[in-house]
Amino acid sequence: MINAKEFLQLGLEFHGHKCPAMPLGLRAGAAAMNQLNxxxxxxxxxxxxxxxxxxxAAGCFVDGLMTITGCTYGKSNIKKSYYGKMAFTLVDTENEKAVRIQLKPDFFEKMLQSPFVQQRKQGILPQNIPSNIIDPLLSGVMNRSEDDFLLISPIFNYPFKKKKGNFDTxxxxxxxxxxxxxxLQNINGKKICIPCAEKSK
Structure with missing residues (x-):
């Protein structure tokens, strides 16, 4: 079983500040991994x-997901769909199985009414929000039951074709x-990079 609490310090160091959304990503990511085993x-x-x-707001959620799942932009095993939803799908590429998890709508709405978010709306940087506001929220996220805030789909089939990395330049x-x-693109008989191709249009 993956325990999100074991990744909290790593997540905070990677993310850079305390907030509720990054730990929510840790918890949701752990739930997905445990569902898929x-x-x-x-x-x-x-x-x-x-x-x-x-x-x-709450885009910090993804840093929690990256921290706990090991899916990173450097490894090219994460992408954003830009739907504006607090949800994600985690795919087990070896077994071609997946699970989709989302924050419960009512929980998400309440989260956006928190004192932390109210301070953020006023333009206060997250690292400048007092610990007496953020610490109870962070503790609440890390200790609440998954059933309180997550909707977890059944496992479903997800055909996945792995791409080979390119080592040629x-x-x-x-x-x-x-x-x-x-x-590289072939433009007028020359092999040129994407930025140069765009300039030549």
Missing amino acids: VIRSKDKELFLIAETGNDH EICEMCGERVFSHK
């Missing part, structure tokens, strides 16, 4: 599709920078 991804054993966006014939070869 998987361990933290060392390479690409897991794949995560986050439904959050990049322009709303070439020089862009316009800017002279080295580029992974599968990203």
Whole structure:
């Protein structure tokens, strides 16, 4: 069983400040992993599709998911769908099984009424919010029952085709920078990188 509390300090250090959303990601990620009976991804054993966006409150949720699942942008085993939902799908790529988890709508609404969020709405940076406001919220997230705040789908089939990494590079014939070869474009008989191709349009 994956225990989110064992990843809390790592998550706080990675994320950079205390807030309720990152620990929610830890708890939700742990629930998904336990449902699938998987361990933290060392390479690409897991794949995560986050439904959050990049322009709303509680996006810190994804840092919790990355911390606990080991799905990272560097390993290319996470992507965002930008739906603006506090939900995600975790895929066991080895067994081609997946589970989708979301925050319960009523819980999510209450979370956005918290004193922490009210301070954030006033423009106060998260690291400047007093500990007497954030610490009880963080403790509440880490200690509440999953049933209080998570909707966990049944496990479902998820066909997954793994892609091979590219190790070959070439020089862009316009800017002279080295580029992974599968990203070069042939423009007027020259192999050029994406930014140069866009400039040449």
